[in-house]
Amino acid sequence: MTAIATTGTDVRLTGISKTYGSFTAVHPLDLSVPAGSFFALLGASGCGKTTTLRMIAGLEDPTSGTVELAGRDVTALPPYKRPVNTVFQSYALFPHLDIYENVAFGLRRRGVKSVKKQVDDMLELVQLGDLARRKPQQLSGGQQQRVAVARALINHPQVLLLDEPLGALDLKLRRQMQLELKRIQTEVGITFIHVTHDQEEAMTMADTVAVMNAGRVEQLGAPAELYETPRTTFVANFLGTSNLIAADVLDTSGDDILLRACDTKLALPATRCTATARTGEKLLVGIRPEKITLTHADDAASVPDGRNRITGRITQAGFIGVSTQYLVDSPVAPGLSVYAQNIERDARLAPGAEVVLHWNPGHGFGLDAAQSIEAGTDAGEAGT
Amino acid sequence: MTSPVRWLRRNLVVIAGLGTLAYLILPNVIVTVFSFNKPNGRFNYEWQRFSTDAWTDPCGVADLCGSLSLSLRIAVWATLGATVLGTMIAFALARHRFRARSSVSTLIFLPMAMPEVVMAASLATLFLNMGVSFGFWTILIAHITFCLSFVVTAVKARVMSMDPRLEQAAQDLYATPLQTFLRVTLPIAAPGIVAGALLSFALSFDDFIITNFNAGSTVTFPMYVWGSAQRGTPVQINVIGTAMFAVAVLCVLVAQLVGGRRKRS
Amino acid sequence: MTDPTPTGLPPAAPALAPAPHPAARRKKLVPYWLLLPGILWLLVFFAAPLVYQASTSVQTGSVEEGFQVTWHFATYWDALGEYYPQFLRSVGYAATATALCLALGYPLAYLIAFKAGRWRNLLMVLVIAPFFTSFLIRTLAWKTILSDGGPVVSALGSLHVLGLTDALGVTEGHRVLATPLAVVCGLTYNFLPFMILPLYTSLERIDGRLHEAAGDLYARPLTTFRKVTFPLSMPGVVAGTLLTFIPAAGDYINAELLGSTDQKMIGNVIQSQFLRVLDYPTAAALSFILMAAILAMVTLYIRKSGTEELV
Numbered sequence: 001m002t003a004i005a006t007t008g009t010d011v012r013l014t015g016i017s018k019t020y021g022s023f024t025a026v027h028p029l030d031l032s033v034p035a036g037s038f039f040a041l042l043g044a045s046g047c048g049k050t051t052t053l054r055m056i057a058g059l060e061d062p063t064s065g066t067v068e069l070a071g072r073d074v075t076a077l078p079p080y081k082r083p084v085n086t087v088f089q090s091y092a093l094f095p096h097l098d099i100y101e102n103v104a105f106g107l108r109r110r111g112v113k114s115v116k117k118q119v120d121d122m123l124e125l126v127q128l129g130d131l132a133r134r135k136p137q138q139l140s141g142g143q144q145q146r147v148a149v150a151r152a153l154i155n156h157p158q159v160l161l162l163d164e165p166l167g168a169l170d171l172k173l174r175r176q177m178q179l180e181l182k183r184i185q186t187e188v189g190i191t192f193i194h195v196t197h198d199q200e201e202a203m204t205m206a207d208t209v210a211v212m213n214a215g216r217v218e219q220l221g222a223p224a225e226l227y228e229t230p231r232t233t234f235v236a237n238f239l240g241t242s243n244l245i246a247a248d249v250l251d252t253s254g255d256d257i258l259l260r261a262c263d264t265k266l267a268l269p270a271t272r273c274t275a276t277a278r279t280g281e282k283l284l285v286g287i288r289p290e291k292i293t294l295t296h297a298d299d300a301a302s303v304p305d306g307r308n309r310i311t312g313r314i315t316q317a318g319f320i321g322v323s324t325q326y327l328v329d330s331p332v333a334p335g336l337s338v339y340a341q342n343i344e345r346d347a348r349l350a351p352g353a354e355v356v357l358h359w360n361p362g363h364g365f366g367l368d369a370a371q372s373i374e375a376g377t378d379a380g381e382a383g384t
Numbered sequence: 385m386t387s388p389v390r391w392l393r394r395n396l397v398v399i400a401g402l403g404t405l406a407y408l409i410l411p412n413v414i415v416t417v418f419s420f421n422k423p424n425g426r427f428n429y430e431w432q433r434f435s436t437d438a439w440t441d442p443c444g445v446a447d448l449c450g451s452l453s454l455s456l457r458i459a460v461w462a463t464l465g466a467t468v469l470g471t472m473i474a475f476a477l478a479r480h481r482f483r484a485r486s487s488v489s490t491l492i493f494l495p496m497a498m499p500e501v502v503m504a505a506s507l508a509t510l511f512l513n514m515g516v517s518f519g520f521w522t523i524l525i526a527h528i529t530f531c532l533s534f535v536v537t538a539v540k541a542r543v544m545s546m547d548p549r550l551e552q553a554a555q556d557l558y559a560t561p562l563q564t565f566l567r568v569t570l571p572i573a574a575p576g577i578v579a580g581a582l583l584s585f586a587l588s589f590d591d592f593i594i595t596n597f598n599a600g601s602t603v604t605f606p607m608y609v610w611g612s613a614q615r616g617t618p619v620q621i622n623v624i625g626t627a628m629f630a631v632a633v634l635c636v637l638v639a640q641l642v643g644g645r646r647k648r649s
Numbered sequence: 650m651t652d653p654t655p656t657g658l659p660p661a662a663p664a665l666a667p668a669p670h671p672a673a674r675r676k677k678l679v680p681y682w683l684l685l686p687g688i689l690w691l692l693v694f695f696a697a698p699l700v701y702q703a704s705t706s707v708q709t710g711s712v713e714e715g716f717q718v719t720w721h722f723a724t725y726w727d728a729l730g731e732y733y734p735q736f737l738r739s740v741g742y743a744a745t746a747t748a749l750c751l752a753l754g755y756p757l758a759y760l761i762a763f764k765a766g767r768w769r770n771l772l773m774v775l776v777i778a779p780f781f782t783s784f785l786i787r788t789l790a791w792k793t794i795l796s797d798g799g800p801v802v803s804a805l806g807s808l809h810v811l812g813l814t815d816a817l818g819v820t821e822g823h824r825v826l827a828t829p830l831a832v833v834c835g836l837t838y839n840f841l842p843f844m845i846l847p848l849y850t851s852l853e854r855i856d857g858r859l860h861e862a863a864g865d866l867y868a869r870p871l872t873t874f875r876k877v878t879f880p881l882s883m884p885g886v887v888a889g890t891l892l893t894f895i896p897a898a899g900d901y902i903n904a905e906l907l908g909s910t911d912q913k914m915i916g917n918v919i920q921s922q923f924l925r926v927l928d929y930p931t932a933a934a935l936s937f938i939l940m941a942a943i944l945a946m947v948t949l950y951i952r953k954s955g956t957e958e959l960v
Binding site: 057058059078079080081084085086088089090092093094095096105106109110151152155 | 550563572
């Protein structure tokens with residue numbers, strides 16, 4: 001199979017929205033997906049990501065806006081006339097047809113006469129050549145998933161849409177299939193749009209992730225960018241875990257914004273703050289748990305200068321193999337979480353111990369304090 | 385506690401269940417046994433002596449086989465009509481949202497919730513008022529009417545349990561709405577449609593009450609049996625009953641064997 | 650995702666919502682085209698006849714002179730006054746037969762659902778198989794089984810049960826045929842599969858682990874049945890009793906073939922009024938009373954049992 005070496009935009013959504021009665025599933029939304037990319041729509045269930053995907057597929061009529069595929073307006077086209085294919089949630093394999101016929105379905109509908117070579121090749125690509133004559137219900141979840149991918153890909157769609165394709169698989173298989181899908185995408189070079197509620201899955205596989213919440217795109221970018229500089233509390237909490245500390249802005253004149261939270265002074269590079277900081281107003285300072293170093297209060301003097309430092313007391317310590325997760329209560333903020341790599345464990349770091357939390361100010365990020373500090377914390381849990 | 389008592393207690397359900405089964409099967413045994421009877425009078429209610437006369441000459445009684453073939457013809461046409469009409473309604477109910485949905489559901493449910501005699505009398509009233517002469521067509525119309533609801537119920541259950549994503553997947557894979565229906569929806573709904581059709585056939589073939597009101601002087605097989613209960617019951621009735629039973633059981637067994645083998649391969 | 654019908658939607662701002670696509674509009678009409686023939690059929694051959702019958706029930710006249718609508722509601726009272734014993738008998742026989750069906754059918758459904766193992770399919774075939782022989786023939790077979798010189802009468806006679814049942818009015822003159830017992834026995838037999846099939850369907854859905862869980866939580870087998878199995882099989886019980894009671898109440902075949910004139914049910918009356926006496930108004934009035942009574946009882950029953958999703 002040859003990689004399609006086109007550049008530019010494959011899918012462009014302009015002002016697309018969907019309402020059901022008085023409920024707005026998707027607010028007017030603009031989105032463009034570059035050709036050949038692996039694009040993920042990430043969000044909790046009910047956030048509008050599946051509806052967006054189905055509007056691209058033509059399975060849902062948008063209330064407003066247009067869908068363009070490779071520059072062609074397809075908004076009015078029914079699904080069977082659109083050059084996109086979908087891998088459905090729980091696969092939707094035809095139970096009355098065997099694997100071979102499932103994969104050949106799209107080709108036959110388009111009047112292709114000799115399908116054997118293509119079907120065999122495709123089954124080879126997904127490593128199911130020997131199961132061609134089985135019925136879908138005789139296959140394991142992982143195998144069914146691969147059939148669903150093969151059935152869609154054989155049509156060389158402009159875009160492959162994947163609706164929670166790994167949701168029904170157990171954790172280990174899911175990890176394996178993530179790599180497998182990534183391999184296939186690289187091999188065929190087709191644009192993939194992947195809907196998922198699993199932030200780890202989105203970050204592992206996608207080049208670009210759009211985080212959706214309540215029918216809107218909260219932030220769009222490369223996984224590392226989203227993780228390192230979230231722009232909203234929702235993204236900060238939904239993608240991984242964040243400690244968010246409310247602080248008063250003291251000074252914005254230098255390269256670093258200076259802040260104060262409960263008599264503790266904090267610094268934050270102005271470039272890492274997406275909100276406008278005004279002296280005397282509030283700001284949320286975010287820091288990822290793994291960026292924080294824990295030092296026992298007795299060794300406080302050994303903490304280098306120039307780092308943000310907070311004092312507190314450990315309330316919980318959970319050992320999870322590669323790291324230990326601590327919960328620390330501090331006057332600055334309750335329930336701060338800290339992940340420490342298990343390299344050299346300090347036996348004094350146990351619940352009740354007084355500690356100093358410190359981090360490089362350049363690792364923090366600043367957010368607008370007007371948003372809910374809790375946004376996205378439940379959503380991540382509910383999704384999985 | 386003595387052990388037989390304990391055994392009895394433990395197997396109470398099995399014994400009671402098998403007892404019920406015996407109750408269900410007993411009449412069929414009697415029908416079969418008495419198909420080999422040679423009764424003295426006109427009625428075949430008491431065992432006299434063994435004979436295969438009736439088996440060698442099943443159509444030996446006047447009108448019997450004529451009524452049988454009429455019943456079969458009506459059953460085939462009623463099945464066809466009820467299955468087509470019922471399947472369409474079932475698809476509308478299971479796959480589409482529309483106004484008057486609940487009124488339609490009620491209209492489907494009522495014929496099943498009504499004693500046959502009520503439906504029979506009211507339909508006959510209509511025919512009388514219209515001046516329609518009773519016969520093949522009135523029987524057929526009556527049968528389609530009462531089979532319709534059963535088909536709707538059977539097909540709807542099947543279509544409802546079908547994942548709507550299958551049809552979406554077909555459309556996504558370039559199947560036009562018509563192709564989607566023929567290649568995906570219909571094959572998957574087929575077991576429900578077949579079940580509805582078989583039920584229709586059985587109901588129509590065996591119906592007496594509604595036929596009795598709407599047949600005029602036309603005689604179907606159940607009406608022949610009814611009449612014979614007054615005039616005298618020929619042994620041939622038992623022969624036909626036994627043969628039907630044997631053919632049906634054979635069909636079921638063959639279907640089971642074929643189904644089982646297909647599952648294994 | 651549900652797609653609610655946009656009934657009475659206010660006209661949306663034209664700039665935002667373009668007029669629906671012609672394909673989409675055609676799609677909206679699909680269900681109506683699907684419904685049209687079947688619903689038309691039911692309206693003409695099911696609903697319209699009921700209207701005709703309603704009008705017939707308030708007519709007076711005779712076959713020779715023709716019938717006229719005279720709003721003669723007295724037909725209803727006369728019919729009730731004259732035939733209330735048959736009404737009560739119908740309800741009584743049907744209720745008894747339904748109770749017997751439940752008592753007999755439950756163990757068999759339970760046996761097939763939980764204890765049959767590899768015999769399950771065979772047992773199912775045996776339950777359905779009798780259907781394949783015309784039920785009139787099978788009902789006639791009961792004439793042989795219950796006949797005066799037959800095995801049932803001699804067995805009951807030698808056990809001196811018949812004297813007792815005679816005293817109770819269930820049998821008469823040391824015979825079973827042409828007594829209430831015979832009619833109820835026939836009704837029970839005829840509608841038993843209608844009880845067993847829904848019972849089996851709802852029992853079969855019960856997760857076997859629930860029995861183990863109940864046992865694990867200190868429930869003895871009988872308690873498990875009372876507190877877990879039976880409540881979970883309620884949809885089957887409700888469906889089964891309805892499927893048995895409704896046709897049994899309107900039946901006239903068993904009363905005709907196995908009973909005497911003293912066991913006539915309301916179905917027999919309607920049949921003879923319509924087909925023999927040709928008193929159509931009375932037959933129509935009786936039908937309506939029967940229909941109303943049954944619909945009322947069914948509605949009440951469904952409400953009480955809290956199982957409203959039978960259709």
